[in-house]
Amino acid sequence: MKAELPYWPAALRLDQAASYCGLSVDTFKKVCPVKPIEFTQSSRGHRWLRLRLDAWLETIDPKDPQTVRVRRRIGDMLDKSPEPITRRRRREQT
Template sequence: MNPPSARLLTKTQAASYCGLSPATFGGVCPVKPIALGEGVRMHRYDVRDIDNWIDGFKTGGAVPPSKFEELINKL
């Protein structure tokens, strides 16, 4: 896959970049979007943050828990 041409991605673009559906991406990715304005439509994901999250799987380093894991841990 070619790297994205923009550094900041919509949720759909970020999910595609990771090879995930938007619903799965929202459930497993702990990267928080940057609010560029009012409303969810103005949220953008930084490619560098996504890359760091993915790299954490390869290095065996501490990977932040996903939203799903956070909810399960609260039970």
């Protein structure tokens, strides 16, 4: 049985926008440069446009050499290096 993909509305709430990007809400708030549109004065009325999120996500494509600077800035925002983490091998006990 095939799992169906979720339906994503054109304008997403904060939790939906973070989930759409595959990020936690806290991380999404730190790194996403896309500004929400305001349906109401309340922060609950903010919505992120899916098309703008798609455009932003395309700019951080790891296979595109032109996006290296963008990826580095996101790593800086998270206080992490953009380089992949390498793990040390455990020493074998004898």
